[in-house]
Amino acid sequence: MKNEHISLQVEALSCIRDDRVLFKQLSFEIKGKQVLLLEGKNGSGKTSLLRILCGFREPDSGEIYWCGNLLDNQYYAQMVYIGHRDGVKDELTVQENLLVSTALGFASQTSISQALKKVDLQGHDEVLVQSLSAGQKRRLSLARLLITDNKLWILDEPFTSLDKDGIAVVEALMTEHVNRGGMVVLTSHHDVQLHDIKPQIINLS
Amino acid sequence: MALLRAFIAIIRRDLILAFRRRAEMLNPILFFIIVVTLFPLGVGAQPQLLQSIAPGIIWVSALLAAMLSLDGLFRSDFDDGSLEQLLLSPHPTSILILGKIIAHWLVTGLPLILVAPLLAEFLGMHTDALIILLKTLILGTPVLSLVGAIGVALTVGLRRGGMILSLLVLPLYVPVLIFASNAVEMASGGLPVDAQINILLAMLCLALVLAPLPASAALKMSVS
Numbered sequence: 001m002k003n004e005h006i007s008l009q010v011e012a013l014s015c016i017r018d019d020r021v022l023f024k025q026l027s028f029e030i031k032g033k034q035v036l037l038l039e040g041k042n043g044s045g046k047t048s049l050l051r052i053l054c055g056f057r058e059p060d061s062g063e064i065y066w067c068g069n070l071l072d073n074q075y076y077a078q079m080v081y082i083g084h085r086d087g088v089k090d091e092l093t094v095q096e097n098l099l100v101s102t103a104l105g106f107a108s109q110t111s112i113s114q115a116l117k118k119v120d121l122q123g124h125d126e127v128l129v130q131s132l133s134a135g136q137k138r139r140l141s142l143a144r145l146l147i148t149d150n151k152l153w154i155l156d157e158p159f160t161s162l163d164k165d166g167i168a169v170v171e172a173l174m175t176e177h178v179n180r181g182g183m184v185v186l187t188s189h190h191d192v193q194l195h196d197i198k199p200q201i202i203n204l205s
Numbered sequence: 206m207a208l209l210r211a212f213i214a215i216i217r218r219d220l221i222l223a224f225r226r227r228a229e230m231l232n233p234i235l236f237f238i239i240v241v242t243l244f245p246l247g248v249g250a251q252p253q254l255l256q257s258i259a260p261g262i263i264w265v266s267a268l269l270a271a272m273l274s275l276d277g278l279f280r281s282d283f284d285d286g287s288l289e290q291l292l293l294s295p296h297p298t299s300i301l302i303l304g305k306i307i308a309h310w311l312v313t314g315l316p317l318i319l320v321a322p323l324l325a326e327f328l329g330m331h332t333d334a335l336i337i338l339l340k341t342l343i344l345g346t347p348v349l350s351l352v353g354a355i356g357v358a359l360t361v362g363l364r365r366g367g368m369i370l371s372l373l374v375l376p377l378y379v380p381v382l383i384f385a386s387n388a389v390e391m392a393s394g395g396l397p398v399d400a401q402i403n404i405l406l407a408m409l410c411l412a413l414v415l416a417p418l419p420a421s422a423a424l425k426m427s428v429s
Contacts, residue, residue, distance in 0.1 A: 054293060057429045077295035085286030091225040092218070103214030104294040104301070106207060 006067055006078075006151050007031045008053075008183065013062035015048050022048055023204055026062070032151070032181045035174065035197055037188065040204030046187040047084070049204070050156050053185065054081045066152075077106060079152040084160070086141040090130040094121065094140055097129060098147055105148035115146040119169055134161040142170060145177070153177060155186040211296045212304045219308030222281075233274040234316045240266040241324045252329050259328035260389035263338065264345075267317050268378055271349040272371060274313040278305065278354060279361045279424065288361075289428055292421075299417035302424065306354045306417065314346035334393035337402075341385035344405040351416035352377045358423035381408060 007029060014024035022045030030036050038046045051057045053064065055071050066075040088097045098112045116122050119139040129137060138161050145153055153174070159167050167190065174184050175194045186192070192199060223230045244262050245255055282288040291301055321342055325335045356374035360366030388401035 051429070054289075056289065056292070056425070073295045076293055079293070081289065081293055083286055083289060085284075085289070087286035087290040089218070089222060089281075089285065089287060091222050096218070096221065100214050100218045101290070103211045104290065104296065106295070 005032070006181075006183065007065075008152060008185070009065040009068075010053075011063050011065070013049075013052065013064070014060045015045055015052060015057070016060045017045070017048060024061075026202075028200070028202060030183050030185070030200065032183055033178055033197075034183050035178055035192075035194065035199035036183075036185045037192055037199040037201050038186070038204060039201055044204040046204055047156055050081070050083075050154055050185065050187065053154055054079075075152075078150050079154060080105075080145050080148060080150045081154040081156075082141050082144070082158060083156045086137045087144075088129050088137060088140055091128065093126050093128055094132075095125040097140065098143060101144045102147050105150070108147055108149040110146045112143075112147055115143040118146060118173065119143045120165070135163055135166055138162055139166060139169070142173065145173065151182050153182065153184045153186070155184065157187055157189070159188055159190050208296050208300060211294065212300055215291075215301050215304035216308045216311075219305055220311065223308070223312040229277060230312055233270040233313050234320065236273055237266050237270040237317055238320060238324065240269070242327070245328070256329045256331075256393070259325060259330045260334070260338065260386045260393070262328065263321060263324060264341070264382055264386040264389070267321070267342065267346065268349065268382055270317060271313065271346060271353065272374065272378070274309070275350075275353040275357050275370065275374070276367065278309050278350075278357045280357075283361045283427070288424065292425060292428060298421035298424070302354065302358075302421045303413075303417040306350050306420075309354075310347050310350040314350055317346060318342045330389075331393050333395070334389050337392035337398055338389045340402060341388050341405060344402070344409050345381045345385045348381050348405070348408050348412045349378060351412040354420045355416055355423060358420040358427060360427075361424070362427035381405070384408075 009029045011027050013026040015022040028036065038049060040046050048057060052059045064071055094116065095112060098115070113122070113125070116124065119142050121136060121139050121143065124132070124136070129140065132140065142158065158170050162170065171193055175197060178184060178194070178197055241262055248254060279288060282291065292298055294301060318339065321338060322335060325338055330338065353374050356370050359373065360370045363369065384401045384404050388398040391398045391401070
């Protein structure tokens with residue numbers, strides 16, 4: 001499948017939580033080489049929207065299409081989600097965690113050591129995750145983006161607990177991914193600075 | 206091939222985790238040993254009596270030990286977000302969940318089977334009955350893990366799901382208990398037990414095929 005032809009299309013999506021309408025009739029489409037930034041106040045439904053895109057929540061109405069089809073295994077093989085929780089196991093080493101992640105998806109060209117180098121965790125392969133700091137754990141979960149073969153990144157507040165360098169690293173990773181033809185959907189309270197890529201912005205509040 | 210690799214990776218991961226959390230892993234097996242050894246102290250050292258209630262004691266303790274260990278099956282994965290990652294895998298979730306259940310049984314069920322002969326000897330069980338006891342444990346404890354997984358999957362999202370879990374799972378455990386302890390009792394009386402063993406085998410096959418599907422569906426519900 002050519003990168004240019006991938007698309008994520010959302011049609012008339014509504015989400016109601018505890019009798020409160022978070023958003024309704026939301027429609028958008030993103031293609032390869034595009035970034036979508038969701039903005040909005042706390043509780044405006046950013047995370048809910050991302051979780052609907054992941055298939056964890058059913059939308060109250062509306063449909064999501066990946067390359068023209070409803071979400072299927074094809075979609076899950078090409079997306080990565082990084083949520084509030086890092087999704088790494090404290091009692092496993094950095095390398096063991098990433099090995100499980102590659103086994104669950106399909107491995108990419110990037111090896112684990114290359115990925116760790118990109119997120120500045122080189123030399124930590126054999127370290128137990130419980131002895132890493134919160135920021136380092138975050139970097140580890142971001143390394144997951146690189147080791148599996150994927151097109152769509154869904155990132156929920158990827159900059160949480162990262163230092164300045166870390167934020168720059170994530171922005172560089174996103175730029176590289178988008179330039180290779182991938183797409184990113186993210187929420188952030190920080191300003192996102194990507195070289196010569198202008199994110200589409202949807203404000204949910 | 207990729208599915209098999211994912212399946213093995215899950216089992217391997219859970220075994221490593223269990224090994225690194227040894228204290229938690231030892232809990233059910235210690236519970237099993239303690240309960241069985243307390244019975245002679247409670248009912249008095251009457252060999253005849255102990256011999257006749259041995260199958261029941263061992264099976265009830267094994268069942269409770271299995272239930273005690275259930276909550277650990279998905280709890281930590283749910284708390285740290287690994288479960289979400291598991292559900293997002295392009296591979297069929299039920300197969301991955303089956304991997305988790307197998308690892309759980311290896312860690313909690315298998316040790317029960319290994320110490321059971323010692324405890325049976327301790328209660329004065331005959332060799333014939335002991336062999337049948339082991340057969341029923343080998344067939345029965347995986348059923349406990351498989352059926353229990355559905356219950357845990359349903360309750361893992363609740364903050365205090367322990368009570369509901371027991372209420373959900375216990376009725377489903379009763380048939381296993383009835384057929385298994387009955388088989389051991391019959392065997393100690395020298396009677397044939399093929400029927401009970403076959404029923405347990407049927408239960409195992411059924412649970413192996415049918416339990417992972419509702420468990421994975423329930424997990425998807427629990428994370429939403």
